Amino acid sequence: MLHSLEAIHFYRTGNIPEDKQQLWLQLLAAAEQPHINLERIHSIAELEGTNPVLDYVERTLHVLDQLNVSFWVREVVEEVLVWSETAKAGSLQQRKAWQRAGVNLFVHNRGSAQLYREYVINCSTGNIGSDDKAVVVVNEANPIQKKEATPRQEMIYALIGTHGLIGQYIRGEIPFAENAPLHDFITHGWLTAEELHTVLMALNQCIIAGIDPKLWRQVEAEVERMVGRIISEPSHADWPLKERLSRLRSSSIRNGEALDEAYAKLQTELDVDKMLAPLSHRTLWYVESALRDFSLQEMVKVFLLSLHRGDMTQTGDDTDDVRHISFELLMNTMYYDYKGVKKLNIYKKRMIEKYLEQWSWEQIEKEQSVVYPHLTHRVVRQPDLPDTVFVTFEFSPAAEKLIAFCIEAEKSPLYEKAVLLLFDLFGLRRDAYDRFHNEETYLADMNSSGDYKKVLLDYIVGKRVLDIGPGGGVLLDLIEQEKPEVEPIGIDISANVIEALERKKQRESHRWQVMKGDALRLDQYVQPGSVDTVIFSSILHELYSYIERDGRRFNTDTVVAALQSSFHVLSPGGRILIRDGIMTEPQEQKRRIQFLEPDGMQWLERYAQDFQGRQITFERIAENEAVLNINDAMEFLYTYTWGEEAYVHEIQEQFGIFTPSAYEDCIREALGEQAEIIKLEHFLQEGYTEALEGRIVFMKEDRQPAPLPDSTCLLVIEKKKGLADG
Helix, strand or coil: CCHHHHHHHHHHCCCCCHHHCCHHHHHHHCCCCCCCCHHHCCCCHHHCCCCHHHHHHHHHHHHHHHCCCCHHHHHHHHHHHHHCCHHHCCCHHHHHHHHHCCCCCCCHHHHHHHHHHHHHHCCCCCCCCCCCCCCCCCCCCCCCCCCCCCHHHHHHHHHHHCCCHHHHHHCCCCCHHHHHHHHHHHHCCCCCHHHHHHHHHHHHHHHHHCCCHHHHHHHHHHHHHHHHHHHHCCCCCCCCHHHHHHHHCHHHHHCCCCHHHHHHHHHHHCCHHHHHHHHCCCEEECHHHHHCCCCHHHHHHHHHHHCCHHHEECCCCCCCCCCEEECHHHHHHCEEEECCEEEECHHHHHHHHHHHHHCCHHHHHCCCCCCCCCEEEEEEEECCEEEEEEEEEEECHHHHHHHHHHHHHHHCCCHHHHHHHHHHHHCCCCCCCCCHHHHHHHHHHHHHCHHHHHHHHHHCCCCEEEEECCCCCHHHHHHHHHCCCCEEEEEECCHHHHHHHHHHHHHHCCCCEEEECCHHHHHHCCCCCCEEEEEEECCHHHHHHHCCECCECCCHHHHHHHHHHHHHHEEEEEEEEEEEECCCCCCCCEEEEEECCCCHHHHHHHHHHHCCCCCCCCEEEECCEEEEEHHHHHHHHHHHHHCHHHHHHHCCCCCECCCHHHHHHHHHHHHHHHEEEEEEEEECCCCHHHHHCCCEEEECCCCCECCCCCCEEEEEEEECCCCCCC
8 A cells, every 4th residue: 555545544543643643635635725726526515524635635545556566667657646635735824924024835746846846945944823833835936944845855856746638628718838847857858758748647647536536438539549649649739719718618419509500699799719819828716617597799808807907906017927817716606505406596697697788898808897786707817816717796795695605595485586686686587487506307297297298299280380388398398209390499588598408409419409598589589470389398387487577576567478479470270379377166165184194284374375376265164184175185285296496486386377268268369260169179288197196185165075176188289271360
């Protein structure tokens, strides 16, 4: 076993006094805060009470321990590994002292090399962690206390200083020239080309496999190519700009981003090569973790704003000496834990997107200012680190507190109000289509209803079909698969949904199209008379529930507007297909619900108080029984089957809008004689009976068993041929 692994083992088991620990281990063990790339962790909470830096170093050493390399290679790589993460460690007091002395703790390979030089080469000493004898490190620019390093020490120093840079070059984060010091090993005669190849391959296997062994297998061949270039082509040209951007966005591309299309569009808007030329010689830290969920255009705007000197807090006016651009502050502010899993802060993302939207390319190029309420970008330079800038977005205290309130309210009926307050603060649209924190769950639920939606395919006519509110895209998939002659187009007002569908389309190579649009104004997106089928699959009740008309939600005028909008874009003979909730007739019927779960009555009481669609009243006739209107009973049971996770959203929506006869009246009033209802049927959607089995007993008022009433309708409306479109 490696000596370093033995030392870590003794530390973890408490079998070695702190003052007897090796210096690198003292530094790693003293870490009081985790400094880690959030890209690969499952949850932020799992970092509490842990030392992820020491854990990672230990993993890299275990990889080394298994490698079949010579003793001297093992010894060199071991020393590099134990020192290469020290800039992420140390107590808070030590880190302050290091930073005052000019150690770059944020470009951690550089900072770790500085610590190695001072502690090992210059033999700086001190009582680690002591209040009165904190270790003070001399700035490299200051020649005081410098000692002559041996060739081996210089080699270790350079390997620490370039630690991980091959991987970062592959990821597009650094210029190739950052690896140039490694070629000097050959120039100085310290190593042969073959020996340097062996050392670099072993070191990078430890670095990358310590993160993920699968990742090493994926990139091993490319690492070997890079090592070959370091040895034979130290002045190798950097990636072309588009290639570098594609590498910086590799996770976005894997998730479905169409980079070629996005880049081509970007080139029509600005001279990309010219505008981003200042980035060519600079390193980018934590950029993918911070910006992976933003679009290419938004990433480029952030890059350009990062070079915008007007917003820099700096020691001088010249930014030419900036070598490193760190997005660590932004990364750290963009995530939080939701149900034990790391989650993108979609609230902040939406606000940042809106902020970036305000900036034109011309404004950025001319270094003008844009004032946006409660949010601005910050490009900060610290006096002790003149070669590094830190990029983030700064929210006002009020905005920060309101965003925190939204996160806390995610499982509360207050959530809807909290989000609308946030929208008001930033002057955004007051719609509730973006579900923010549970969008992925929502889209997955929408996709799980594919079998129910498949019945709509039998009623599609013509070549061009609009799917209004396509959700997770399951119906678009079905149309594409079952009707290859049809052109499916999804229209949704939610930015979340459109983004997810665009990624899905690219990732799975679909031919359907999606566009962001308003279902009440379809003629703004498609030519009137050019659509053959318009589908509303479980979306009319959402339009009814969320869109305000005449200052109020839950307005049947919204349904009328949606029908008229879709009818206007239909071709003669075209159809509107509706699959949605239905109310029961006669509406005066009563039903008795007996709860078999202990908290069932509490659910009903809470629902009656929180439901936004209409007033729900009930008569409690026993501890676990209540009598209420049949449609109120079913509206409650729809939410009851979804469970606690969906409660905050379901109380905002009314599923059953009309009775069958009221639907007919609405259609005739909205569309007139041109519209013919060729199918109107209603049924109990499969799954409700099973979902409620063992949870309730559904009865008539006289306690006789009663089946659940119909929940869902299927409507087909056809536009007659030969009549003028009013």
